[in-house]
Amino acid sequence: MSNLSKGNYIKPEMKISSLVFENPNLLLLMEHLEIDFIVHEKTVKQLCAASNINEDLFILIANLYNGFQPTEQQNLTRDDMAAIIKFLKNSHNYYENEKYPEIRSYLEQLQIQNNSAEIKLIEKFFDEYFNEVKEHLHYENRVAFPYFNKLLKNEIGGKEEKLEPYSVNEYQEHHSDIESKLNDLKALLLKHVPVENDRVIRRKIIKCLCELENDLNIHSIIEETILIPLVSQIECSE
Amino acid sequence: MNKPSTNIVVFEPSLIVFEGISNIISKSGHHFHLIRTDSLSEIQNHAAHGRFDLAIVNPTLIQNKNKEFASIQKNFPAIIWVALVYNFFDHNLLSQFDRIINITDSAESISKQLTNISSNENHLSLEDEQELLSDREIDVLKQIIKGFSNKEIADHLNISIHTVISHRKNISQKTGIKSQAGLTIYAISNKIILLEDYKN
Numbered sequence: 001m002s003n004l005s006k007g008n009y010i011k012p013e014m015k016i017s018s019l020v021f022e023n024p025n026l027l028l029l030m031e032h033l034e035i036d037f038i039v040h041e042k043t044v045k046q047l048c049a050a051s052n053i054n055e056d057l058f059i060l061i062a063n064l065y066n067g068f069q070p071t072e073q074q075n076l077t078r079d080d081m082a083a084i085i086k087f088l089k090n091s092h093n094y095y096e097n098e099k100y101p102e103i104r105s106y107l108e109q110l111q112i113q114n115n116s117a118e119i120k121l122i123e124k125f126f127d128e129y130f131n132e133v134k135e136h137l138h139y140e141n142r143v144a145f146p147y148f149n150k151l152l153k154n155e156i157g158g159k160e161e162k163l164e165p166y167s168v169n170e171y172q173e174h175h176s177d178i179e180s181k182l183n184d185l186k187a188l189l190l191k192h193v194p195v196e197n198d199r200v201i202r203r204k205i206i207k208c209l210c211e212l213e214n215d216l217n218i219h220s221i222i223e224e225t226i227l228i229p230l231v232s233q234i235e236c237s238e
Numbered sequence: 239m240n241k242p243s244t245n246i247v248v249f250e251p252s253l254i255v256f257e258g259i260s261n262i263i264s265k266s267g268h269h270f271h272l273i274r275t276d277s278l279s280e281i282q283n284h285a286a287h288g289r290f291d292l293a294i295v296n297p298t299l300i301q302n303k304n305k306e307f308a309s310i311q312k313n314f315p316a317i318i319w320v321a322l323v324y325n326f327f328d329h330n331l332l333s334q335f336d337r338i339i340n341i342t343d344s345a346e347s348i349s350k351q352l353t354n355i356s357s358n359e360n361h362l363s364l365e366d367e368q369e370l371l372s373d374r375e376i377d378v379l380k381q382i383i384k385g386f387s388n389k390e391i392a393d394h395l396n397i398s399i400h401t402v403i404s405h406r407k408n409i410s411q412k413t414g415i416k417s418q419a420g421l422t423i424y425a426i427s428n429k430i431i432l433l434e435d436y437k438n
Binding site: 069117118121122124125128180181183184185186187188191192193194221225 | 312313416417420422424426427428433
């Protein structure tokens with residue numbers, strides 16, 4: 001498992017601007033949670049209060065960005081689900097509409113500079129991979145999130161509407177597949193496919209793949225160790 | 239180079255097997271310290287205290303505890319997980335491990351595997367760094383690229399399915415690539431197959 005950066009263990013009284021300068025990836029967290037960037041001199045605690053976000057949830061995810069795994073005991077409740085789902089949906093949008101297209105355009109430039117058969121195959125590999133990822137993201141948007149939302153609104157159990165069942169196993173299978181192909185791409189570009197005057201663009205691609213990997217990694221930890229346990233907790237209490 | 243000791247947790251129900259491993263690696267020349275354990279939570283506990291670097295696990299014991307096992311792996315990414323295989327296991331189960339030792343492996347090859355794993359900080363042996371696939375691994379690689387299943391590869395090359403799985407594991411370890419499409423590009427880059435062959 002890789003982490004782009006490891007910063008301090010984040011605590012409520014720390015100043016958010018210093019934390020972001022230490023690990024700029026926290027901007028992604030703020031973006032996914034729809035928190036304004038102009039943070040003045042606010043501490044984490046103040047920022048959360050002003051943005052109406054549970055401080056514990058913010059700190060939990062922010063620490064993931066800083067390289068700290070969540071502990072078994074989390075003080076989250078069903079009230080946090082909406083924010084978690086918002087985070088996940090926004091990160092889907094970031095992958096699909098920003099990160100993947102960015103890598104795609106780099107690959108096109110790479111193809112111009114290094115017009116070899118391998119690079120063409122890498123592009124094809126990437127496109128197939130991207131399609132799989134899109135399928136998974138759409139699956140979550142279509143099946144998982146609506147299910148969680150219904151659960152949140154206490155609507156599960158009513159007979160009027162049939163929801164497509166979602167499965168935790170399916171989730172995890174998709175995740176490991178997505179991670180493993182991304183790794184393949186990194187390994188091919190860094191270790192195997194010969195360089196032909198394409199170092200600059202290749203550096204950009206590899207860096208971008210690592211950023212994506214880091215965010216995907218956090219994404220699946222949130223789903224698997226925060227969201228899913230919370231969902232089963234709610235399901236059990238109904 | 240000085241050889242630091244490597245701590246190994248062994249999660250294996252059979253005392254005979256445990257003593258056997260212990261005996262084999264005591265003769266390897268590398269200093270290993272073995273800790274025997276009988277539950278995953280104990281492993282987790284040892285891991286949390288940084289008591290070991292490498293775990294030898296009988297896959298039977300995690301068969302129905304995949305989730306728990308995966309979460310320990312996730313929480314302690316630096317630890318190397320070695321499966322100790324003496325009967326048939328599902329490919330998915332074995333793919334959770336970093337390395338595989340077969341019960342029929344020779345003492346030399348077991349010592350060599352463990353010493354290789356532990357003597358390099360990056361968990362890669364010198365051989366791995368050179369990324370050289372053995373002739374047999376190349377045979378298996380070519381079959382993977384053609385899309386054959388483990389069973390088919392075993393039949394074609396006249397080897398057991400375990401051996402195929404263990405070759406696959408080593409190929410992925412050495413190349414850093416797992417998928418068939420990725421391995422195809424690897425093979426073309428390294429001139430193991432020709433593009434024309436692939437297109438056919």
